[in-house]
Amino acid sequence: MAIIKVERPKLTVGEKIYFGSIFKGMVITLRHAFKSLLGKSTGAEALKSSGLGITMQYPEQKWDDQLPEYYRGAPALVTDELDRERCVSCQLCEFICPPKAIKITPAEIPSTDEWSKVEKRPKEFDIDMIRCIYCGMCEEVCPEQAIYLRPDYVITGTERSEMVHDKKRLYEIGGKRVGLVNKWNDLK
């Protein structure tokens, strides 16, 4: 192979004077600014721009429909097809939770209840969303497929107490989930 020597291009006089190049640069910057102002920047459409640059303006616009299947948002409890609480308050999630965000108060199911054979269900189930780190360990450790990380990420409050999700709220977020393994009924 012959060695090809690549010469560094020599600057012309115009380029050495420098001001022409600065002017050219300013024109490029201005053109870019105008494109940005009109919402025609490169990639503005793919990124769902608000019409100014490539930025999506958050509270008005949201990225929700673009969230992936596996997105880890707020943890929530789910019920099965027959509206039974899947959680049996085994407290595995409480013990695995790295930031100790989960607090469960177990309770026995009275023998008169339809699901008395399940024996336990949570009386209280609190997740402190200030502590939660959305790691998903609770979901992984759950033997009853009762807790899932949902794609909800807007968890706000003006007080600390508002940031604790209680049982009612957790079922509200989680809702009904079908097609899971059923241990306690005949549905398949």
Next chain:
Amino acid sequence: MDTFLLIAAAIKIAAFIGITLTFVSICVIFERRFSAIIQDRVGPNRTMIPLTILGFKKDLALPIGGLTQPVADGLKFILKEDFTPSYVRKFFFWLAPALVVVPALLTMAVIPFGSPMEIGGQFIPLAIADLNVGPLFIFAIASLSVYGITLAGWASNSKYPFFGGVRACAQMISYEIALGLSVIPVLMFFGTLNLGHIVEDQVANGWLLLPLWNDGGFILSSGYWDDPQSAIQRLLLMVPIVISFVIFTTSIFAETNRMPFDLPECETELVGGYHTEYSSMKFALFFMGEYAAMVVGSALIVTLFLGGWSIGFGIDNLLPAGAWWVSLLHLGVFLGKVTVFILFFVLVRWTVPRFRYDQLMNLGWIVFFEAALINVFLAALVIAYPSIGLWGVLIGFILLLVVTILLITVAKGATKKPSATAV
């Protein structure tokens, strides 16, 4: 009589300092929004007038959201903890921010903000002090802000601020020479140092950078060429004036420590530069001083080169001189021009990358200093044409050419890097 002038002066001081400070905050919001647009972002566009604090139902949003952002910024600066590190030299540490902001605000005293206003049969110039040494006053006071920055760097008693202070000191002193020399052709042309008269001259004879009209009429009409010799002379003078303009503008950039000359505070090398150790309102004062210097710099460029408060194109002569609304209109035109120039500052910031320090010094001492010096003689030749005649000008021009070539040769030798083998 005297009390009248005194009251007028007091009102002018309050109004113009108010305008300058408002402009500083407008500068900040313009810079942030325009920077954001250049970078495909949105920028601060949410700040509203918080009427809910006063018990109203809704906050009031301005049509261009975020216009009140500077108010919020200022409030934040005031409410933040003012932390003074234990190792600083207290007295100078406290003195420095004031020394930056005071000269910047003082310099606007001589800038004519609008055409003279007629009140009670007297024409009141819309400048706080209608000095006969306007530009000299500005240069003299503006160069004092070097002390503030240098003192800040030294008093912080910490290495990065010190580097920043030293850099700022060297840079500002170097560029002051180019700044002063580049403005000489302009002053020679006008023959006066009174900024008010300079603007009035431009109203009659076309802006310095835009000599499209004179007493006779527009450039295309025959009236313009009534005195062909002076008309041609005026057009020839554009060469030294454009050179002046370029040098002057660039030097203003360097003087105000703006990109691409912001080496005293470049984040990548010096954390924050001379104001690293400052917090809260003391930092805000540096910030304000810098922007005020930018506003005054733009105002000076506009006044000297772009016709100051004049609307131009002969429109000024059609308006009744001295009427209050004309003065205010001119004030608005002036502020508009300054705003455009501030946007230009931002545009340059995002176009030209930062210089290396030796490049900065070379540009100041080897390119601009010489160019400004030669430019003075070039302008002098054009202006002196009626008295020394064609041959005088030709001989002068040839001499100037020889000197220029000599200077370029010497400068080239000075900037040549020592070859690697010579070590």
